[in-house]
Amino acid sequence: MISIRNLSKYYVIHNKKIPALKHINLDVKAKEIYGIIGRSGAGKSTLIRCVNMLERPSEGNVLIEGVCLTEMGPAQLREARRQMGMIFQHFNLLQSRNVTDNIALPLELAGLSSAKIKARVDELLALTELSNHAKQYPRQLSGGQKQRVAIARALAYSPKVLLCDEATSSLDPQSTKAILELLRSINHELGITILLITHEMDVVKTICHRVGVIHEGEIIEQRNVIELFTDPHTQVAKDLVKASSRMEIPRVIKEMLQTCATQDAGTILRIAYHGESASQPIIGYLIQQYRININILQGNIETIQDQIVGVMIVEIRGDRVSVEKSINFLERNGLHVEILGYVQRDH
Ligand SMILES: Nc1ncnc2c1ncn2[C@@H]1O[C@H](COP(=O)(O)OP(=O)(O)OP(=O)(O)O)[C@@H](O)[C@H]1O
Ligand SMILES: [Mg+2]
Numbered sequence: 370m371i372s373i374r375n376l377s378k379y380y381v382i383h384n385k386k387i388p389a390l391k392h393i394n395l396d397v398k399a400k401e402i403y404g405i406i407g408r409s410g411a412g413k414s415t416l417i418r419c420v421n422m423l424e425r426p427s428e429g430n431v432l433i434e435g436v437c438l439t440e441m442g443p444a445q446l447r448e449a450r451r452q453m454g455m456i457f458q459h460f461n462l463l464q465s466r467n468v469t470d471n472i473a474l475p476l477e478l479a480g481l482s483s484a485k486i487k488a489r490v491d492e493l494l495a496l497t498e499l500s501n502h503a504k505q506y507p508r509q510l511s512g513g514q515k516q517r518v519a520i521a522r523a524l525a526y527s528p529k530v531l532l533c534d535e536a537t538s539s540l541d542p543q544s545t546k547a548i549l550e551l552l553r554s555i556n557h558e559l560g561i562t563i564l565l566i567t568h569e570m571d572v573v574k575t576i577c578h579r580v581g582v583i584h585e586g587e588i589i590e591q592r593n594v595i596e597l598f599t600d601p602h603t604q605v606a607k608d609l610v611k612a613s614s615r616m617e618i619p620r621v622i623k624e625m626l627q628t629c630a631t632q633d634a635g636t637i638l639r640i641a642y643h644g645e646s647a648s649q650p651i652i653g654y655l656i657q658q659y660r661i662n663i664n665i666l667q668g669n670i671e672t673i674q675d676q677i678v679g680v681m682i683v684e685i686r687g688d689r690v691s692v693e694k695s696i697n698f699l700e701r702n703g704l705h706v707e708i709l710g711y712v713q714r715d716h
Pocket of ligand 2: 413414415535
């Protein structure tokens with residue numbers, strides 16, 4: 370549906386070329402919700418703005434259903450842009466227009482008759498549950514309501530794609546939840562492909578099917594959401610997951626953590642699992658079978674898109690061979706294991 374091919378973007382500041390995006394390759398499938406997550410300044414907004422050519426890529430291409438946007442003339446590009454609605458962190462509504470007139474704007478610009486505009490706006494008001502606010506002005510609305518107006522306006526021309534730039538970052542948790550639900554139903558009911566960018570792992574966990582991690586202008590990891598959460602590969606992804614699951618190694622342990630195993634040292638592991646691989650029986654079995662001790666230091670179980678995902682930080686003690694066998698056993702049973710370090714303790 371959306372193919373980004375070898376896309377780079379440079380800004381020239383004081384005659385110096387500063388790269389904002391470096392050789393991005395990414396495919397968003399039709400009807401999927403694809404999230405791009407990264408820290409501030411990673412290049413998220415630049416990337417999403419390149420997708421609809423609000424920003425011209427310095428190199429590379431963007432193809433929508435196989436058609437290359439970078440090669441289009443102005444009229445063709447205008448038409449292609451109508452297939453891509455966009456919403457923003459700060460809503461970008463016209464303060465002088467009421468809700469109805471904000472939603473109607475793209476239809477007016479496209480030259481539709483007023484009867485057609487009215488019929489379409491009524492549909493969109495119903496879809497976004499704004500019918501009771503039709504005559505209000507943006508300043509009279511809450512953040513969540515303003516974002517719903519922005520969504521209705523973005524959908525006015527029945528686009529195939531919705532681009533969301535930090536759409537919930539200015540909202541309180543309750544409005545965030547409602548907007549994410551609305552985006553999910555737009556995707557599910559209307560079959561609209563969604564590309565969203567965010568710095569919040571919770572957004573990704575709630576609605577994205579797949580996710581790309583962007584760091585310093587590069588996509589460094591592309592995964593489905595459950596995989597990313599249970600088995601992040603890059604340090605940036607690990608940090609994002611850690612922050613979102615509120616899983617920190619307890620401070621006393623962290624202070625003692627060593628990178629090398631010494632005799633009698635306890636091994637600190639992060640164990641993650643999802644779906645079928647339940648943790649309790651496996652851990653009970655480990656203790657019996659391999660004669661090791663396990664001390665659970667942290668545990669978090671949550672449901673991500675109907676799948677149970679568990680993450681634990683444990684200390685495992687025993688002779689080195691038994692510890693190694695235990696780790697192998699966990700991995701054979703589909704759990705993800707990462708050695709975080711070793712602690713030497715006096716017992
Ligand atoms: N118009 C511009 N001129 C020069 N540099 C720019 C411009 N826009 C963005 N940049 C630079 O490009 C990099 C990426 O910026 P971008 O806004 O895409 O980041 P972001 O991931 O969206 O960050 P945030 O989460 O803070 O919104 C930053 O280093 C930024 O300073
Ligand atoms: Mg941004």
